[in-house]
Amino acid sequence: MPELRKDPILGRWIIISQERRKRPTDFIVEEVRGAGGFCPLCPGNESTTPSEVLAYRYDHRNEKNSSNWLVRVVPNKYPALIIEGDLGKEGEGLYDRMNGIGAHEVIIESPNHGDAFTFLPPERMILVFKAYRDRIKDLENDPRFRYVMIFKNFGKAAGASLEHSHSQLIALPILPRMIVSELAGALSYYKYKERCVFCDIIRQEIQQDVRVVCQNDHFITITPFAPRTPFEMWILPKVHSSTYQKEDDYKFAFLTDIFSETLRRLDACIPNIPYNFVLHTQPLRSAEIDHFHWHFEIMPKLTSIAGFEWGSGFYINPMPPEEAALYLRESLEKKQGELCEKDTAG
Amino acid sequence: MPELRKDPILGRWIIISQERRKRPTDFIVEEVRGAGGFCPLCPGNESTTPSEVLAYRYDHRNEKNSSNWLVRVVPNKYPALIIEGDLGKEGEGLYDRMNGIGAHEVIIESPNHGDAFTFLPPERMILVFKAYRDRIKDLENDPRFRYVMIFKNFGKAAGASLEHSHSQLIALPILPRMIVSELAGALSYYKYKERCVFCDIIRQEIQQDVRVVCQNDHFITITPFAPRTPFEMWILPKVHSSTYQKEDDYKFAFLTDIFSETLRRLDACIPNIPYNFVLHTQPLRSAEIDHFHWHFEIMPKLTSIAGFEWGSGFYINPMPPEEAALYLRESLEKKQGELCEKDTAG
Numbered sequence: 001m002p003e004l005r006k007d008p009i010l011g012r013w014i015i016i017s018q019e020r021r022k023r024p025t026d027f028i029v030e031e032v033r034g035a036g037g038f039c040p041l042c043p044g045n046e047s048t049t050p051s052e053v054l055a056y057r058y059d060h061r062n063e064k065n066s067s068n069w070l071v072r073v074v075p076n077k078y079p080a081l082i083i084e085g086d087l088g089k090e091g092e093g094l095y096d097r098m099n100g101i102g103a104h105e106v107i108i109e110s111p112n113h114g115d116a117f118t119f120l121p122p123e124r125m126i127l128v129f130k131a132y133r134d135r136i137k138d139l140e141n142d143p144r145f146r147y148v149m150i151f152k153n154f155g156k157a158a159g160a161s162l163e164h165s166h167s168q169l170i171a172l173p174i175l176p177r178m179i180v181s182e183l184a185g186a187l188s189y190y191k192y193k194e195r196c197v198f199c200d201i202i203r204q205e206i207q208q209d210v211r212v213v214c215q216n217d218h219f220i221t222i223t224p225f226a227p228r229t230p231f232e233m234w235i236l237p238k239v240h241s242s243t244y245q246k247e248d249d250y251k252f253a254f255l256t257d258i259f260s261e262t263l264r265r266l267d268a269c270i271p272n273i274p275y276n277f278v279l280h281t282q283p284l285r286s287a288e289i290d291h292f293h294w295h296f297e298i299m300p301k302l303t304s305i306a307g308f309e310w311g312s313g314f315y316i317n318p319m320p321p322e323e324a325a326l327y328l329r330e331s332l333e334k335k336q337g338e339l340c341e342k343d344t345a346g
Numbered sequence: 347m348p349e350l351r352k353d354p355i356l357g358r359w360i361i362i363s364q365e366r367r368k369r370p371t372d373f374i375v376e377e378v379r380g381a382g383g384f385c386p387l388c389p390g391n392e393s394t395t396p397s398e399v400l401a402y403r404y405d406h407r408n409e410k411n412s413s414n415w416l417v418r419v420v421p422n423k424y425p426a427l428i429i430e431g432d433l434g435k436e437g438e439g440l441y442d443r444m445n446g447i448g449a450h451e452v453i454i455e456s457p458n459h460g461d462a463f464t465f466l467p468p469e470r471m472i473l474v475f476k477a478y479r480d481r482i483k484d485l486e487n488d489p490r491f492r493y494v495m496i497f498k499n500f501g502k503a504a505g506a507s508l509e510h511s512h513s514q515l516i517a518l519p520i521l522p523r524m525i526v527s528e529l530a531g532a533l534s535y536y537k538y539k540e541r542c543v544f545c546d547i548i549r550q551e552i553q554q555d556v557r558v559v560c561q562n563d564h565f566i567t568i569t570p571f572a573p574r575t576p577f578e579m580w581i582l583p584k585v586h587s588s589t590y591q592k593e594d595d596y597k598f599a600f601l602t603d604i605f606s607e608t609l610r611r612l613d614a615c616i617p618n619i620p621y622n623f624v625l626h627t628q629p630l631r632s633a634e635i636d637h638f639h640w641h642f643e644i645m646p647k648l649t650s651i652a653g654f655e656w657g658s659g660f661y662i663n664p665m666p667p668e669e670a671a672l673y674l675r676e677s678l679e680k681k682q683g684e685l686c687e688k689d690t691a692g
Contacts, residue, residue, distance in 0.1 A: 005572040226351040
């Protein structure tokens with residue numbers, strides 16, 4: 001049984017997940033699952049994954065675990081947390097622990113093994129954003145869970161262990177420190193200004209127009225003022241909204257447009273760059289609030305995190321976000337230009 | 347001029363350090379300085395580093411920048427922060443920034459290029475701990491600085507860019523988030539219990555004796571209850587003390603003993619494992635306080651940090667600290683045993 005443990009000084013929770021026992025030397029080489037030709041996420045291999053919890057199919061027959069899916073969500077075969085059991089909270093002297101209860105799922109973003117999320121056609125990418133919402137809504141019914149984390153690791157350097165394009169979901173019985181800190185920071189700004197700090201950021205970014213990467217009617221992509229890594233980007237809805245899982249399909253069409261453009265701009269700057277993205281939304285079963293604003297944070301993985309960042313939560317970033325935004329704003333157009341040059345030269 | 351910027355939601359400061367302008371493609375290959383035979387940190391090459399700010403020499407002549415040193419501290423040639431100038435704090439709408447004023451120094455731990463910190467003889471390792479103290483005390487005189495971070499990256503995976511054994515120091519005009527959170531957490535425990543949380547941890551660890559790696563009269567090494575990575579370890583003074591820079595040479599002899607044993611135990615588990623360590627001590631010019639306790643955190647770099655950890659500040663660790671402690675406790679003895687077996691076999 002995995003275990004959740006809380007650091008008594010910082011209040012930081014960690015998961016001790018021992019699904020396979022390991023000896024020290026097992027850590028030396030990082031395992032890549034699904035290598036060697038066989039991919040458990042490919043159509044036809046549905047029986048090699050746990051039974052699906054959601055799938056969108058193209059012919060609407062919806063026969064469970066059949067191969068005609070476009071997006072498929074399955075429990076992780078090697079979950080960090082397990083779904084059955086009670087929380088079993090207990091103390092041990094000054095320490096707190098509970099059972100590692102939670103959900104750990106894999107969102108398979110395309111049936112085609114070679115597809116990259118960045119280049120999915122919009123009518124397919126939108127299904128991924130809907131799947132995120134529909135899974136959160138479903139897990140919201142389980143009173144043991146307080147938060148659902150959605151994230152994607154692209155590229156080995158960013159932690160991906162399977163090649164086939166996928167993102168992950170973890171439902172947690174506690175609030176992660178990131179969301180606790182973000183809610184607290186946003187609330188303290190709201191108390192002082194009576195405005196949402198994210199709404200104020202969007203207003204200032206549009207007005208200054210030096211860190212805006214792209215925008216459409218409903219969304220904006222910026223390089224944040226204090227980015228942790230070169231090319232860090234945030235995608236935010238322009239109109240205040242605190243809860244991702246309450247958005248409807250109409251909004252997701254615009255989200256797809258901007259997400260796709262944002263990732264293609266990044267790829268045009270540095271082809272195939274590894275990245276992580278994480279959805280930041282409200283805790284489960286919360287009413288809509290005025291001080292928090294859901295968004296995605298995209299963090300390219302370029303520089304390695306060394307001692308300084310590790311110990312201090314303090315980052316050194318060699319590229320100002322204004323410069324990153326400039327590169328990103330010009331990247332697609334420049335690439336287009338290069339292709340045209342090649343065309344005329346050939 | 348480097349710049350310090352504050353995230354308006356989290357209050358997290360980052361450094362934008364642009365000492366060399368970079369284009370996107372410059373990030374792809376990580377630079378290793380001092381490769382190709384020439385090492386700027388080796389004796390004889392003193393003129394290739396900025397002039398030293400501290401050195402311990404074996405013959406006490408102390409001629410500045412001469413080659414007869416045992417430990418030498420020099421400003422970083424490519425500093426993330428610069429020492430000259432005023433803080434120039436300013437707002438920009440809702441954003442806060444200040445000049446990137448600070449010190450960034452390199453502590454060269456040995457004159458011998460091939461020495462590993464782990465295996466330095468005690469009479470040499472102690473000089474490194476004294477150098478940390480003496481540099482912090484010196485920088486404490488500069489009223490612009492509020493904190494000094496001391497850290498070491500060993501191995502390329504942990505961020506080291508020079509082979510020659512060294513640690514680093516960064517003096518900051520702000521308090522890093524790590525120390526703010528730790529002080530706040532420790533204070534809230536103290537308010538409730540009127541005891542130092544670290545002292546309570548030490549008491550409980552000695553009593554339970556399942557996460558203690560080793561100890562001597564003055565120090566203890568434990569694997570913390572909620573570790574972020576396999577084999578994470580903390581080294582703490584047994585008797586309450588909040589400020590590293592107030593310790594005297596007598597204590598550093600015991601610190602050297604335990605640090606050396608701790609790292610050798612780690613190396614016996616996984617030879618040459620990359621790691622980071624960071625000193626956690628009180629902010630500069632603070633009086634001794636009852637609720638904080640200085641310590642070192644050692645974080646081996648085994649598993650890569652992926653999306654989940656990045657976005658959530660929430661770690662998945664595949665090895666319980668009790669098991670790590672067991673491996674560490676047996677590692678040196680086992681290695682000794684193996685060597686003996688080899689001896690008798692040969």
